[in-house]
Amino acid sequence: MKSIFIDEFFDMTSTTTSLKTNPNVSVDCVVFGFDVEGLKVLLIEQRPVGDTLGQLALPGDLVLQNENLDQSAKRVLKELTHLDGLYLKQFQTFGDPDRVSNVKDQEWLRNFRDDPAARVITVAYYSIVKMENYQPEAASFAGKIIWQPVDQVPDLAFDHNKIFDTALTRLREEFELKNIAFELLPEKFTLSQLQRLHEMVLGVDLDKRNFRKKLKMKTGLVALDEKQTGVDHKPAQLFKYKPRKHA
Amino acid sequence: MKSIFIDEFFDMTSTTTSLKTNPNVSVDCVVFGFDVEGLKVLLIEQRPVGDTLGQLALPGDLVLQNENLDQSAKRVLKELTHLDGLYLKQFQTFGDPDRVSNVKDQEWLRNFRDDPAARVITVAYYSIVKMENYQPEAASFAGKIIWQPVDQVPDLAFDHNKIFDTALTRLREEFELKNIAFELLPEKFTLSQLQRLHEMVLGVDLDKRNFRKKLKMKTGLVALDEKQTGVDHKPAQLFKYKPRKHA
DNA sequence: CAAACTAAGTGTATATTATACACTTAGTTG
DNA sequence: CAACTAAGTGTATAATATACACTTAGTTTG
Numbered sequence: 359m360k361s362i363f364i365d366e367f368f369d370m371t372s373t374t375t376s377l378k379t380n381p382n383v384s385v386d387c388v389v390f391g392f393d394v395e396g397l398k399v400l401l402i403e404q405r406p407v408g409d410t411l412g413q414l415a416l417p418g419d420l421v422l423q424n425e426n427l428d429q430s431a432k433r434v435l436k437e438l439t440h441l442d443g444l445y446l447k448q449f450q451t452f453g454d455p456d457r458v459s460n461v462k463d464q465e466w467l468r469n470f471r472d473d474p475a476a477r478v479i480t481v482a483y484y485s486i487v488k489m490e491n492y493q494p495e496a497a498s499f500a501g502k503i504i505w506q507p508v509d510q511v512p513d514l515a516f517d518h519n520k521i522f523d524t525a526l527t528r529l530r531e532e533f534e535l536k537n538i539a540f541e542l543l544p545e546k547f548t549l550s551q552l553q554r555l556h557e558m559v560l561g562v563d564l565d566k567r568n569f570r571k572k573l574k575m576k577t578g579l580v581a582l583d584e585k586q587t588g589v590d591h592k593p594a595q596l597f598k599y600k601p602r603k604h605a
Numbered sequence: 606m607k608s609i610f611i612d613e614f615f616d617m618t619s620t621t622t623s624l625k626t627n628p629n630v631s632v633d634c635v636v637f638g639f640d641v642e643g644l645k646v647l648l649i650e651q652r653p654v655g656d657t658l659g660q661l662a663l664p665g666d667l668v669l670q671n672e673n674l675d676q677s678a679k680r681v682l683k684e685l686t687h688l689d690g691l692y693l694k695q696f697q698t699f700g701d702p703d704r705v706s707n708v709k710d711q712e713w714l715r716n717f718r719d720d721p722a723a724r725v726i727t728v729a730y731y732s733i734v735k736m737e738n739y740q741p742e743a744a745s746f747a748g749k750i751i752w753q754p755v756d757q758v759p760d761l762a763f764d765h766n767k768i769f770d771t772a773l774t775r776l777r778e779e780f781e782l783k784n785i786a787f788e789l790l791p792e793k794f795t796l797s798q799l800q801r802l803h804e805m806v807l808g809v810d811l812d813k814r815n816f817r818k819k820l821k822m823k824t825g826l827v828a829l830d831e832k833q834t835g836v837d838h839k840p841a842q843l844f845k846y847k848p849r850k851h852a
Numbered sequence: 853c854a855a856a857c858t859a860a861g862t863g864t865a866t867a868t869t870a871t872a873c874a875c876t877t878a879g880t881t882g
Numbered sequence: 883c884a885a886c887t888a889a890g891t892g893t894a895t896a897a898t899a900t901a902c903a904c905t906t907a908g909t910t911t912g
Contacts, residue, residue, distance in 0.1 A: 380627035380628065380629055380630075380719055380720060380723060381627065381630050381668065382627055383627075383628050383630060383700075383726055421628065421700070421726070423702070423724070424702050425702070426700055426701045426702060427698065427699075427700040427701075427726070430700075448697065448698065450695065451674065451695065451698040451728050452674075453630075453668070453673055453674040453677075453728070454673045454674075455670070455671050455672070455673060472627055473627060476627060477670070479630055479668070479674070479728075481698050481700070481726075
């Protein structure tokens, strides 16, 4: 292995390639969760603190050497929250040199980065899940995990507010085009539940009849021979999605 | 400045942060060009070679320490091709560990990367310009620059074929929504020229009357008091865009 | 200078899609 | 059995998208 002084190493790179340097690269995951109360986002405390909650952030960590970006996002999310098997979509990469400036826990930050002098460029992913199917558990080294309503997101570490806002916009755009509601409802669900999902994600009210009219045109929905049970009103017809595959 | 052996440096990082490493981060630019012949893409030879053309690639280079990603894309494109002032849109980041494997010029590759052991993660941008307004000139250290028709793109270095295909798909999607045809036509242009532009980018034929009907609804187009000159048929009315701003 | 050529320019009818809107029905609860 | 709740259903109207062909203005050619 080459053996040179590290300051020489830096000099060498800076002479041959000017100011080029190796940044840290991370992935961050914006996981939206859906339940009866509405649309929420998964946030973590960067590490355990006492009684008051530490600064919150999106779950994220550095990319490892031999994994691709999609794999990295899956792994990081699983390590931090034990969530697995969800569909994560890459949507944008954030690389402002000072995006690290809003981290209050400087000790945590020094530990997070390989090289304290390096900046961190982050590749951002989003996903949306049904909360009751995906109950996160904090990793031992991490702090608390919370589901925060999307209209009450506090000041986050790094530029994570910007990342979150971008993700929500993109989620809504995608949602109007193709349904990415794979995991958002019980296996068997009613059309009203599906409509409420759309209303919550898009943040609008929809007309029941028009909503159902559009559904009829789209494929992918299968009526079952079953009815809803345990409700104090006329039970609704149950449906399921035609099975689809994800990597 | 810290002064330690570089192999120790690598060991240190690998013990404190497991397999984490600092990849190289680059930007790549997919610049589409439009002229009477159709839609083309800007490719460069990685460095000058003799009579036969070396392997082609999208223009790209490593990100510098104190620039954000958008700035980096602008700078790199300018350094390699002297193209400046175009609107570059980030669309996806590519980070497969082996995306470097299709580079035939290994010597060039060693020189390109800071650290030969590191992988290269690249943030990809696209743009579209009117070719006659933007005539690229190769940098002294680079090889030839060519405009290649989008349906005749050869085997490119890295995973640049994949990046190119993704860019073309995204360009077409964007183009149908909002017009990003800021720079694609002469300052004064006819509606037929505008229609041909759309047909070339989207790869379809459009109906003249319906095309114009839709145009009327959209703002941003201003009829001039002038007519086309120097054509061997009925001269067309000239139009211009309402001025718009880019960063 | 007339005929032939070229692309410009223009409107209507039809089909598709989006929206607005209110009552009846089936089951549950008290 | 009366009251309650959400399920379920259709039609009329508006907006948008598509299909389609002839006349016009200027240029070139014989």
